[in-house]
Amino acid sequence: MQQTTNTILMIRPINFRMNEQTAVNNYYQKVLDDLLPDTVNAKAQREFDAYVEKLRGIGLNVIVVNDTNEFDTPDSIFPNNWVSFHENGTIALYPMFAENRRLERREEVLLAVEDAGFIIHDVVDYTEAEMEGVFLEGTGSLLLDRVNRKAYCALSPRADEELFIEFCEDFEYFPVLFNANQTVNGERKAIYHTNVMMCLGETFAVVCLSSIDDKKERKNLLTHLKADGKEVVDITEDQVNNFAGNMLQVKGANDERYLIMSAAAHASLTQQQISKLEKHTKIVSSSLDTIEACGGGSARCMMAEVFLPKA
Template sequence: MITRDPGAFLALARGCGPDFGPATARAAFLVAPEGFRRAEQSALDNAYMAEAPAFEPERALAQHRALHAALAASCPVLCFPGDPDTPDAVFPNNAFASAPGRLLVGRMRHPVRQRETAREDIRRFFGEVLGARTIDLSGQPHPCELTGSLVIDRARGLGYCGLSERCDEDGARLMHEAFGLRTTLVFDLAPGEYHANVVMSVLAGRCVLLCEDGFASPTAAAAIADLYAPHAIRLSAAERQGFVANCLALDAGTVWMSARAGRALDPLNRAALGRAGFVVREVPLDAIEAAGGSLRCCVGEIF
């Protein structure tokens, strides 16, 4: 079921046990920030992006290498080369995503990002090395920027899809079907927000971080929080702006976020993550965050 009705979603989601699939990925992939610079098309609807003088390509590369090394503590991580013609490719989870036996290719809103989805090396890796079949959504007209727009509880097969210029209702439906989810709650993001994964994150199927001011209606946020209580952690606007919600669990006991997010994380919320069974690990990513995304955006998960 895919629905805009939080009550209908909750009624079904409460009966979904953690038997849909692995709660965390078996591996992950990155794309190096070669030719790192401000993508003016993306800046049209990404309020988190800095102005061009703030972009430091060499620092971005160095921080990305450190991210690669750090994440390897949670799971195997590989890195594909970047391309100066695709300056936003450092955020591959918007263009490529996976489910067991499947590679999903998204439909990006901006032409500068549509070039990313055409690259053959990532497609061939999933198809020829992992034996995955490809579900290619890139040629249809409805924007659906995969796990940027759609936050997934992989353990229970639940989706949370935030609508914006980057994903419309038809795109949400296409992703729901391609991932084979049990139920997906569709909601409008607040004006100025571009991706759901900047305002919320589901961690290993048992905890949610969310910032209510990133939702157009508080009803959807409240329903999601109810489902994960007592491990529903509400974030402040300052924490959202610091990319706290753009975090990721790649194993059952670790939450990865940027150093900026770690500084923004309220100590009470850090303690709440501890009660949910998570240790917070932080990686400096301020050079990459100039492009309007943070750690979770940098990581493509392999299921």
């Protein structure tokens, strides 16, 4: 088992904008009032292309699939929410909260991964849960410690406890559950995705401990991370607002480990936090300002890790 991969799938947007259907519980999204939709999309495409170039520059194998005009899919740039790829050749398809995000699940995307030389043996499909109004949004909702077989999940309208447990049983992960909140207009509200407030690396974890209001839940999370030998780098809620929790460790050329994040996330970190992280991994950041503002997601959300066996 490995925690990091050299191959990621990314979807190049063609109709990127703020998705009004996800804004109801993603409090990180903003309307850029002074920009026309075409301008927002063009800016997002420029950020996307520069980001892909940076990733390929460190030796990452990036499979890029273009979004289609066939559907209205403003969030297609975040494929990690609808699919996950596993070492045994299984993929999981996930139920999505926003109706227009369900249209992102396209056969062509899976075929592109197979065309890139990977084998899909089996599909575990959870999408019927949408009929019941039950959701679990892929590796947005689930943080997988693939080596220690633990799955971390912050419960929210987009992460259902029973479905999370079912996933853990199907894929043989031990469930670690908690509630993570952010302050919205003076009220504590659930953070929509676990991967906004937490990142799991091979030997470290970045986590916003203050978002976990329940002390027992916080202690339980720390106990699991420390038992697995991970150095915990605590971040603040303000840093979470700058997407400092939305990072992903990958394997570049010559098996070099890199932690990928946005420029805003990188700028929000203290020198002490950066030094802690650099003991474990190199840092690479790219400007994703438009994508973060309108999409309410960042560097990690844009990458679906491919762990499938090679053909």
